Amino acid sequence: MLQHLLRLQSKAAGPLGQQIRGIKRAPRSLPVILTQDVSNLGLAGTEVHVNHGYARNTLYPKRFAVPSTEINKERFYRESQMVAAAGASKPSAQETNQMQLGAVLKKLLRTPVVIRQKVEEEGSQSLQEPVTGPMICDAVARQMQVALPEALLDLPGPIVEHGEYNISLRIKLGEGARARLLVNVLPAAA
Structure with a gap:
């Protein structure tokens, strides 16, 4: 009997003796910062939300985006400030x-x-x-x-x-x- 009580305490059991698991509440989209202009998604330096698979299988391997972390946000913010301070813009085709x-x-x-x-x-x-x-x-x-x-x-x-x-x-x-x-x-x- 004591063994049976110990077994019940070690597992969180539901009403039918099944183990209860937490509800999965993973976000459906992942914030990333684009390193290059991506058509139908955004311009370089912007933060966009994409599906996990798209980021993992396409954007990260091709180096089109980086994870949206505080370090990456600060880096892109500093780069944009330097570009704005220098007054640099993309040269025209000519x-x-x-x-x-x-x-x-x-x-x-x-x-x-x-x-x-x-x-x-x-x-x-x-x-x-x-x-x-x-x-x-x-x-x-x-x-x-x-x-x-x-x-x-x-x-x-x-x-x-x-x-x-x-x-x-x-x-x-x-x-x-x-x-x-x-x-x-x-x-x-x-």
Whole structure:
């Protein structure tokens, strides 16, 4: 009898001897802070409520959102304050294109393009095959990962001797200056 009473005290039993469990009251939505703009959900830095599965299976793995904790809220608040203080806004598409074009031009103007061609005879300056515009564009694409259209090259004629050449580009830099591409034509090893 004593064992039976101890067993009853250890379990919270209902009227039919069944164990009573608490009512599940888990929230149906989970607050998250978006780290990027997500279509049909919100802008970066905003707090939204989503289903647990959507957050766990989509937003967190793709790093579109972080849990809405006090630390994350403070971090995003500080970042938004810094952006507002700096007066920074997202650049327009035209400004982005201008920045990309400027980066490409810097790369083209600073780095020489090296082309190796066979010479006719040892000690000779003449090349077996002249260097043409398409060859220069291919070398720029391979060495600098920049697609340079042949129409931008102001090449008076094919290059027939090895050496260093400054080739004008049909791009105006300002104040009438034109961009130049440095091409080194070196003899190839036999």
